[in-house]
Amino acid sequence: MEANPSTMISTTPTLTPDSTLGEIVAARPAMARVFERLQLDYCCGGRQTLAQACARAGLDPQTLLAALAAAGEAVASEVDAAGMTLTELADHIEQTHHLYVKSELPRLVEMAERVARKHAWRDARLTEVWQTVGALADEMLSHMQKEEGILFPFVRQIDAGTGDGFHCGSIANPIRQMEAEHESAGKATARLRELTNGFLPDTEACNTHRALLAGLLEFESDLHRHVHKENNILFPRTIERASRN
Ligand SMILES: [Fe+2]
Ligand SMILES: [Fe+2]
Known part of the structure; x- marks a missing residue:
């Protein structure tokens, strides 16, 4: 059986404009809510980077990073799929x-x-x-x-x-x-x-x-x-x- 990744990864990866939307939600499920609200496609479009998604949607990457940081502090209601x-x-x-x-x-x-x-x-x-x-x-x-x-x-x-x-x-x-x-x-x-x-x-x-x-x-x-x-x-x-x- 695959080793549980949550036991191997002790820190959540740092959020940067080059992180992909899929990686971000895999590491921090609560952030899906921000992407849902802004209608940014993190599932089929999960391979796009934060910078690319912002460019397409006409959003300021710094504003989005701030919104994501706030979501990261919220309690995640989603299960930890990445830890399974x-x-x-x-x-x-x-x-x-x-x-x-x-x-x-x-x-x-x-x-x-x-x-x-x-x-x-x-x-x-x-x-x-x-x-x-x-x-x-x-x-x-x-x-x-x-x-x-x-x-x-x-x-x-x-x-x-x-x-x-x-x-x-x-x-x-x-x-x-x-x-x-x-x-x-x-x-x-x-x-x-x-x-x-x-x-x-x-x-x-x-x-x-x-x-x-x-x-x-x-x-x-x-x-x-x-x-x-x-x-x-x-x-x-x-x-x-x-x-x-
Ligand atoms: Fe399915
Ligand atoms: Fe499916």
Whole structure:
């Protein structure tokens, strides 16, 4: 089994403009909140540096560093994913994020259908919201099936030192495929954000419409944390471990 990194690393890496967003959130989960608030992509875009993210978003790096320092003092509500073994992290992702997606998406699809059927006559975008949530549900369920049925069992074998080859030839190929699917899910939630004015209800929105928007906002935030744990922690560490086994 992989040695617990928290026992090997005694200090948190120093924060600089060259730190990547993925590294920052892996070392300090509380900082994800700052990135969420500023809509900086730390999951699929986790390889960009703080300086690059600031340049793209038109932000001052010093102001962002100050906000991150303040977040670092806040109590982190997120688990310490970077301190887990590969097996612990795969189990954690399945038992929290995957369970949440499986229970939440059917509810969101059902609400999106009801809202579109009732109110699309006054806002045609609601039909696209329904279609987008439906397509996202199909994609995510098939994606998680591949992770749970193929990739994660192999991750656990690598962690136990018994993974002696992957039937696709390399662990990097299925991981690349999972990362491409994360991009696609991220684009779907970004489109939903556009179609709903940032998940904000208008004054005429009924209770179901409001519940749908609140649910989509929460889903987007969970997806960011879920993808971050896979793209920035689980996948690179699995590739690194596989190369050593
Ligand atoms: Fe996943
Ligand atoms: Fe995934």
